[in-house]
Amino acid sequence: MIKVATTGYPRIGPKRELKKALELFWKNKISESELEKTAKELRKQNWQIQKTNGVDLISSNDFSFYDQVLDTICLLGAIPKRYKWNEEKVSLKTYFAMARGSQNKELDVPALEMTKWFDTNYHYLVPEFSADQTFRLSSNKPFDEFNEAKSLGYITKPIILGPLTFLLLGKSDTQGFKTLNLLDKILPIYKEVIGKLSDLGAEWIQIDEPILVKDLDEEVISRIKPTLNELKKASKNSKILITTYFESLDKKIHEKLSTSDVDAIHLDLVRGAENKNYIQNENKILSLGIIDGRNIWKSDLNSKIKFLQQSAKSENEIIISTSCSLLYCPYDLDLEKKVPEEIKRWLSFSKQKLNELNLIKTFINEGDKNIKKELEQNKLDILDRQNSKLIHDSSVKKRLKTIDSSITKRKSSYSQRSKIQQDIFKLPKFPTTTIGSFPQTQDVRQARAKFKRGELDSESYKNFLKDKTIDVIKKQEEIDIDVVVHGEFERNDMVEYFGEHLKGFTFSSSGWVQSYGSRCVKPPIIYGDISRSKAMTVYWSKFAQEQTKKIVKGMLTGPITILQWS
Known part of the structure; x- marks a missing residue:
């Protein structure tokens, strides 16, 4: 049997409700309770959308007021000293001071550094660590949101940013100090979080470790399996899913994952083409990211179904999902009013991608008896895009055929060009x-x-x-x-x-x-x-x-x- 999971869902709201509420809050035009009310409604909508579209493992703790890495900083109590945190539960005041900086009599500090999240256009706030760094559980966010979903009838799969990714994406304020050296200090807090989620009734817990797709040195690689085993020890009755995305896993790193004690591994099969080589002989539960979580085009469902039939063992428990979180994809194509209809039929936003996964699941588990119409329409839409005159411009194709290596060769050297340019422009030695x-x-x-x-x-x-x-x-x-x-x-x-x-x-x-x-x-x-x-x-x-x-x-x-x- 195949199940559908989300690896993360957009949080800004179908009409950017979170953006609008945040900016009103920052201007002191709404209260903290009003901001929380908007957030609660958005989470409720997200869980309902996932349920309605056939998702079996619905995500929680993928919502954030600003950034999931900042949420992890707060969860683990890794607050830099300049923010004058009182070491109690992290308040929104401290949270937004780290996110945006604070300029008032009580606290005059800049925000944390921001940089790109891997090769996406999303940006995260960079954790800061010191050699004497301490950690403590300082936020109830994952527990509160799990209970919130549970009260609405959803047993969700909480998502936590993993310890290796969290430490390796951070920076040290001590020259020569490796952030990985803090792993033994941080693991007890992670185990406490996992244990609490298990006690609350989480059947699955997703640990995101996208750093594992990067080129890692031997010291890091040697810590992967022991770290995952420690996390699994704390999980009690919960299953642990380790999620990787954006690239293929190196064979050596995959071997560490595969021989660890965790229950399941998520593989990005869109940007991680080599990951398909790990499917046949994997004994763990696999979460296969077969639908692109980073673009807005419909998937060829018939080819995805064929791939699963050929690649996955029928006796194995398989989860299918998007390649990565849908954070990078718009909300809902049903709201779209501007894109021309001929192009719109080729598109698939976050909500539609859930439906694509559900159609694949239905076919594999039950056959095509009840979804023939949907699969046929998908086939027609894929063919329409491939053959559309909108896509193919003969004049562009003709010009492309004229391109050869000669276009990379300049007719004169830089020294010749720079002299001519200087004679014309007469700029000073250091122009402004x-x-x-x-x-x-x-x-x-x-x-x-x-x-x-x-x-x-x-x-x-x-x-x-x-x-x-x-x-x-x-x-x-x-x-x-x-x-x-x-x-x-x-x-x-x-x-x-x-x-x-x-x-x-x-x-x-x-x-x-x-x-x-x-x-x-x-x-x-x-x-x-x-x-x-x-x-x-x-x-x-x-x-x-x-x-x-x-x-x-x-x-x-x-x-x-x-x-x-x-």
Whole structure:
């Protein structure tokens, strides 16, 4: 029998309810209890959506007010001393001071460092450790949310960030000190957490260890199996699922997982293509991440079913899931109003991905008797995307055929080019400039919103942007910047602006994903061959250059960034 599990679900809300509530709370416009009420309603919705869409192992503790790593910092009492924590249960005041910084008479401190979560566009807060670091259970969050779900009739699978990932993604404030040296100190707290969850009735506990897919040194590898065995010892009647994602596991690391005492291993079969080699001979329960948790395209369900039939042993207990948490995927395609219908039929957001998993489970467990229509429609949608004229642009394909190695060869050397450039530009030895855009101030955002709503005509909006551009150039001239920029006031976003001027892009109304905290982004959707029919930046660069005798720098978002942020 196959079961369906979620490895994590989006938390911002279908209409960004969490973002809106957080920002009202930070402005002191709603109380802590009102913020908690919004959070509770979002968790309830998430559990209900998972249940309705056939999920057997529903997740809890994947909700966060800001970041799951910050939640773990609070859970383990790893609060840096500058936040003046009183060593009781971590309050929201301390929590948000670490997330956003605090500037008041009581506490004047910066936020924790933030950086990218592996190769995603999500950002996490970096734990800070000292050589004399201590840990203690300092938050009831996973227990409270498990009980909250239980009171609604859901026995959930709590998700905890694992000790190896937590320590290795952190940084030490002591030169030469390895954060891994804190493993023996931190394990008792993890065991306490696991034991409490088991006592509350958790049948499964998910421990996320994505760090295991990275290149690890022998010292770390040697600690994997003993660490997992210690976690399993604390689990009592609960089963332990170790979750890895984003890449393939190295054979040596897989062997440590496979011979440990844990009950199940999650493998990313989308970005970890080599992980399929571990399926046939694995004696543990496998959680197979067969649906992509990081994109918005429908899966070919017939090919996924065929893969499972060929790869998984029928006598083994198998769990199927998304490749990773759905944190990186928008909420619900049913809310989408902007994407053209022909493209929309190719898409699958978080809620729809749960349904895809349920259809696969139903076919494997019961056959296709009751889902023939859904599988046939999926097949038609996949074929439609493959053959659509929207995707295939003959002129682009023709140009691609002309590309060869000659495009990588310059006609002159750098030394020749730099001399010509210096003769033309006559810049000082150390010229000054800025990175690019100037702040999108409230008046800019308001004018853009009015223009989009039709309350400001095109000519008036353009004149407003011209005035802003002239003003910012004058400011740079006043402080004698050598190479000025035009401010980019006409651009709504460094990626979306270019996508709007390129064929092969479309944009959604509801495709929001969390970048960090309350910061949500709506990435453009690349659906086909990309080309441009007219200039994208010349008008504003030319206008800016006409306003000054100084050099105006042209600003372009690079192709790799556009691809990664779409």
